[in-house]
C-alpha cells in the first residue's frame with residue numbers, strides 16, 4: 438500500500454535530527470495549511486541545497502560558487518588561517534566579527550575508534566594550501582575542546598610546525614556568564630594556564 442502524501446511527508450520529516458513523530462506530523466499539517474507557494478519554495482530550497490552546494494576547492498567550506506566568497510575576498514588576510522572542524526563552526530567564528538583571516542574546514546576530527554583518520558579529513562588540502570601560492574604565516578587550530586578535537590590539534594601541530602608555520606590553538610576557559618564554582622576541573626585548569634595580562 439502506498440502511504441498517502443501526508444504520511445509520506447511526516448515520515449520524511451521524522452528522519453531529521455531532533456524531530457520526533459509528533460513534531461513531524463505537526464510540521465506536515467503546517468505545510469498543508471500554508472500557502473501553496475510555501476511548499477514549492479521549501480521543496481526548491483531542499484533540492485537546491487543538495488544540487489547547488491559543493492565544496493570550495495580552496496578552503497573546503499560549502500559554497501555555491503567556487504572559490505567561495507571568503508576565499509575571494511581581497512580584504513581578508515591570507516597569512517592567517519583558522520582551521521575548523523565544520524562549516525557551522527566556521528559560521529560561529531564569523532559571527533564574532535573578530536577574525537579577518539581565511540579558513541580551512543576539515544569536515545570532522547580524528548577519531549580512530551570511529552575509523553576517522555587523517556585521510557578522512559581535509560588535511561591533504563590544507564597541506565597543499567601551505568605549499569601553494571598563499572603565504573600562510575599562522576594556522577589557528579579551532580577544533581572543538583573535546584578528545585577528538587584535541588587529538589586533531591596535536592596531529593596538526595606535529596605536521597605543520599616542521600614546515601615552519603606558526604601553529605596556535607584557540608584559548609579555552611570559563612564561558613561568559615559561567616560560575617567558577619561549577620566549572621569542571623579541566624576547564625578551570627586550562628583557563629588558568631591560558632591566562633593573559635589585562
Ligand SMILES: [Zn+2]
Pocket residue numbers: 493494495496497498504505506507508
Ligand atoms: Zn573557500
